[in-house]
Amino acid sequence: MPQCPIIPALHYRDARAMIDFLCRAFGFERKAVHDGPDGTVAHAELTLGGAMIMIGSPADTPYGRLVGPIEAGGRATMGLYVVVNDVDAHHDRAKAAGATIEIPLTDQDYGGRDYTCRDPEGQVWSFGTYDPWR
Structure with missing residues (x-):
């Protein structure tokens, strides 16, 4: 893992519903949720393995x-x-869980397999097996 992790911060119109969706659909776990x-949602932290994203309502x-x-x-x-x-x-x-698949499962020429989807509020997510750190 890199020594300087980058933690994306995403904003959602209905942040509370999206926290539920991200956990149910993508496997994130709640670390902290602070009400606004x-x-x-003033601030939330969701983890997936050793990674984290932060979520909030528009601000x-x-x-x-x-x-x-x-x-x-x-x-x-x-x-x-x-x-x-x-x-x-x-x-x-x-x-x-309701994610909109934009690019179906694909085996990539450079190695790995992935797909791309949108969550219910339109954020774009790609998930795959290619790990550029390895």
Whole structure:
């Protein structure tokens, strides 16, 4: 693992529902969830193996408003790639939970097998067996 981990921070219109979805569909586990006003999520930490993402509701910050794809007009502004051991089982779990499969399971020429999907609020996720650190 790299010595300087990068922890993506994602914002969702309904962050609480998306935390449930990410755990159910992708296998994340809740490490911490801190409530914000009016049912929002001020800050949440979800883990998957040795990795972490942070989740929050849309928020105004000193450097601008942080939003997810729905509030950004449906445009995805980034994608995440997550290494998993059994990508076929992961794909089936994500699809059954309601993820929209954008690119089906594919064996890549450079090694590894992966797929790409969108969560219910439009964030783009790729899951695969290719691990560039190995």
